[in-house]
Amino acid sequence: MANVISDETMEYVGILAKLELSGEERQQAKKDMERMLDYIDKLNELDTSGVEPMSHAFPVQNVFREDVVTNTDMRDAMLENAPQRRDGSFVVPRTVE
Amino acid sequence: MDDRLELSALALGRQIRERKISAVEAVQAALSRIRETEETVHAFVTVDEEGALRRAKQVQQKIDAGELSGPLAGVPAAVKDNLCTKGLLTTCASRILENFVPPYSAQAVENLEEAGVVVLGKTNMDEFAMGSTTETSYFGVTRNPWNPEHVPGGSSGGSCAAVAANECFFALGSDTGGSIRQPSSFCGVVGLKPTYGTVSRYGLVAYGSSLDQIGPIAKNVSDCAAVLEIIASHDPKDSTSLKRTDLDFTSALLDDVKGMRIGIPRDYLGEGLDGEVRQAVLAAAEVLKERGAEVEEFDLSLVEYAIPAYYTIASAEASSNLSRFDGVKYGYRAKDFDGLHQMYKKSRSEGFGPEVKRRIMLGAFVLSSGYYDAYYLKALRTKALIKQAFDRAFEKYDVILGPAAPTTAPRLGESLADPLKMYLGDIYTISANLAGIPGISVPCGMDSRGLPIGVQLLGNCFEEKKIIRAAYAYECARACRAAQQGKAVEA
Numbered sequence: 273m274a275n276v277i278s279d280e281t282m283e284y285v286g287i288l289a290k291l292e293l294s295g296e297e298r299q300q301a302k303k304d305m306e307r308m309l310d311y312i313d314k315l316n317e318l319d320t321s322g323v324e325p326m327s328h329a330f331p332v333q334n335v336f337r338e339d340v341v342t343n344t345d346m347r348d349a350m351l352e353n354a355p356q357r358r359d360g361s362f363v364v365p366r367t368v369e
Numbered sequence: 370m371d372d373r374l375e376l377s378a379l380a381l382g383r384q385i386r387e388r389k390i391s392a393v394e395a396v397q398a399a400l401s402r403i404r405e406t407e408e409t410v411h412a413f414v415t416v417d418e419e420g421a422l423r424r425a426k427q428v429q430q431k432i433d434a435g436e437l438s439g440p441l442a443g444v445p446a447a448v449k450d451n452l453c454t455k456g457l458l459t460t461c462a463s464r465i466l467e468n469f470v471p472p473y474s475a476q477a478v479e480n481l482e483e484a485g486v487v488v489l490g491k492t493n494m495d496e497f498a499m500g501s502t503t504e505t506s507y508f509g510v511t512r513n514p515w516n517p518e519h520v521p522g523g524s525s526g527g528s529c530a531a532v533a534a535n536e537c538f539f540a541l542g543s544d545t546g547g548s549i550r551q552p553s554s555f556c557g558v559v560g561l562k563p564t565y566g567t568v569s570r571y572g573l574v575a576y577g578s579s580l581d582q583i584g585p586i587a588k589n590v591s592d593c594a595a596v597l598e599i600i601a602s603h604d605p606k607d608s609t610s611l612k613r614t615d616l617d618f619t620s621a622l623l624d625d626v627k628g629m630r631i632g633i634p635r636d637y638l639g640e641g642l643d644g645e646v647r648q649a650v651l652a653a654a655e656v657l658k659e660r661g662a663e664v665e666e667f668d669l670s671l672v673e674y675a676i677p678a679y680y681t682i683a684s685a686e687a688s689s690n691l692s693r694f695d696g697v698k699y700g701y702r703a704k705d706f707d708g709l710h711q712m713y714k715k716s717r718s719e720g721f722g723p724e725v726k727r728r729i730m731l732g733a734f735v736l737s738s739g740y741y742d743a744y745y746l747k748a749l750r751t752k753a754l755i756k757q758a759f760d761r762a763f764e765k766y767d768v769i770l771g772p773a774a775p776t777t778a779p780r781l782g783e784s785l786a787d788p789l790k791m792y793l794g795d796i797y798t799i800s801a802n803l804a805g806i807p808g809i810s811v812p813c814g815m816d817s818r819g820l821p822i823g824v825q826l827l828g829n830c831f832e833e834k835k836i837i838r839a840a841y842a843y844e845c846a847r848a849c850r851a852a853q854q855g856k857a858v859e860a
Contacts, residue, residue: 281734288733289688290695291726292714304727305734307789312677312735315747318754325749326756328579328609329565329805330830335608349472355702362697365709 275309277302371398378444378538378592385443392443396425396487399445403536411511412531414450415458416490428485440595442485447537449528450491453572461574462506463496465694465701465720475572477583477600484599489537492527496722498576500524501794502784505724519778522552528586529556539587539596545580546679547798550810554773554823557812560586561593564830565805566611569604575690577683580802590841594618621834624845627661632766634669643776646822649814650772653824656846671758674751675800681735681748688732752803759804763829768839772797773810777820807833811840
C-alpha cells in the first residue's frame with residue numbers, strides 16, 4: 273500500500289528533527305519519505321512474530337567502570353569551538369523569559 | 370612521480386628502518402604527490418603539510434634513538450574526516466562542522482600515532498558518511514583516480530582515492546553499510562571492515578552507532594592486516610569495544626586455502642549484478658578453488674530485506690546521534706534567528722545537506738510514537754533474522770565470497786538524482802554491518818572501461834583471520850599469474 277504522509281505529520285517530524293524546510297524542500301522531503309516507506313514496507317512480507325528485536329549484533333551487557341576523572345580540566349579547549357562564548361561559558365539566546 | 374610512492378606501507382616501513390629513506394623524505398614525497406594530484410582527484414578536505422613534516426622529524430628521531438621500531442613507523446597515512454584529530458580540522462564533510470577543531474584524537478588515530486604513523490591530512494567523504502559516492506560532501510566531489518569522470522564510491526571515497534592515487538601509503542575509513550568495502554572496490558584497493566567492536570569508536574563522529582566500524586584501506590592485504598593490528602584495541606572509552614585476545618592479524622597472512630570451505634550466495638549473483646562484475650568475481654572464486662579451497666554456491670536468503678532494515682535502523686540512529694549538532698557548543702550557528710528554538714532549527718537546516726536531512730527526517734519518523742513498533746522494531750527483528758541466516762551459513766562455510774558492489778564506479782552525477790536507486794547499490798555490503806561480521810574487498814579485475822572490480826570476502830564474527838588468509842592467498846595467486854603472463858608476453 274502506498275504511504276501518504278499528511279502535512280501535519282511532516283510538520284511534526286520537522287519539530288522532532290529540529291529542521292525547518294522551505295516549501296519546495298518540504299514537498300521533496302515528503303515525496304522521498306513516502307517512497308522510502310513504501311520500500312521499507314517490504315519488511316512486512318516477513319513473519320517476525322516471536323523474534324526478539326536485536327539492537328546489538330552480540331549480546332552486550334552493561335559495561336561498568338569506576339567513576340573516576342581521568343582527563344584534566346579542558347574547559348578552555350572545549351570552549352575554543354563554541355560559536356559564542358563569554359566568561360568561560362557558552363552563550364545562547366535567552367531560554368527563560 | 371617518485372617510484373617510492375608505489376611501495377606498500379610495509380615495504381616503506383622496512384626501507385625506513387633500513388635507513389634507505391627517512392620518514393621526512395617519505396612525507397615530502399607524499400606531499401608533493403598530493404600537490405600534483407589533488408587538482409584532479411580532490412581526495413582531501415585538509416592537508417596538514419606543516420604538522421606532518423614536524424611529526425615526521427619527531428618520529429625519525431625516535432626511530433634513530435631506537436624508541437620506535439614498529440613495522441609502520443614513519444609511514445605517511447590519511448584519515449577520514451569523521452575521525453577526530455587533535456588540533457586538526459574535522460568536518461565530516463559538512464557545513465555544520467566546517468570550523469570544528471577537536472580537542473582530542475580518536476583512539477584509532479592515537480594508536481596509529483603511537484606506532485609512529487604520520488597523518489598527512491583528512492580525507493573527503495559523503496557528508497556524515499551518508500552516501501555511496503562521496504558526492505554529498507559539502508566541500509565538493511572526489512574523483513576516481515582510474516577515471517576522473519567517475520565517482521570513487523563512498524562514503525570513504527576520499528580515503529580510497531588517496532590510496533589509489535599514491536597520495537598516501539594507507540588510510541583509515543569507516544564502514545556503516547559498506548563505506549570501506551564499496552569504495553575500495555571502485556578504486557582498486559583493499560579495504561577491511563572488522564568485526565563490530567574490534568576498533569574503538571571513541572572519536573569517530575557517530576552515524577549509526579550499532580553499525581559503525583573503523584577499518585584500514587591499503588594497497589594490499591598484508592598492509593591491511595598490519596594496520597588493523599595497530600588500530601584494534603580494547604578501549605574502556607567505547608562501551609561496545611570488545612576485549613579480544615586474537616589481534617595478531619598478520620599471523621593469518623598465509624598463502625594456503627587448502628580445505629577452506631567457501632560459499633557463494635546465489636542471491637548475490639542474480640538480478641542487478643553487472644555481467645562483467647559477475648564474471649570477475651566467479652573467476653576469483655575459481656582461483657581459490659584451484660588453490661585447494663572447496664567452493665560451492667548456496668542460498669543465504671533474506672538478502673532483499675537487508676536494505677530496508679538497514680535504512681530504518683541507520684536513519685533512526687542518525688536522527689538521534691545528529692541531534693547534538695545544535696549550534697551551541699561547536700560547529701555552525703545561523704547568523705539571524707529569533708530565540709533558542711529557531712537558532713537550533715536554522716543552524717541545522719543551513720548546516721546539513723539534503724541527504725543528511727532526508728535521513729534525519731526518516732529516522733525521526735520511524736522512532737516517533739505510533740510508528741516505532743511498525744518500523745523501528747520491525748527492522749530490529751529483521752536484523753535478528755539476517756544474523757541467524759549468517760549463523761547458519763557459517764556452520765557450513767569458513768568464508769562467504771561475492772561481489773562488493775553490483776557494478777563498477779558510476780559516472781559522476783548519475784547517482785544522487787534517485788536516492789532509493791543509490792541505496793540499492795549497497796545490497797552486498799550492508800548485511801555485514803547488520804550482523805556485525807567482518808568483510809574485506811580485494812581487487813579482482815577490471816571492466817571493459819578500465820574501472821576496477823572488487824571481490825568481497827565475509828567471515829563470521831571474530832574470524833578476520835580467515836578472510837585475511839583467503840584474501841592473501843588470492844592476491845598471491847593473482848600476482849603469480851600476472852608474472853607468468855608477463856613472462857609469456859616477453860617470450
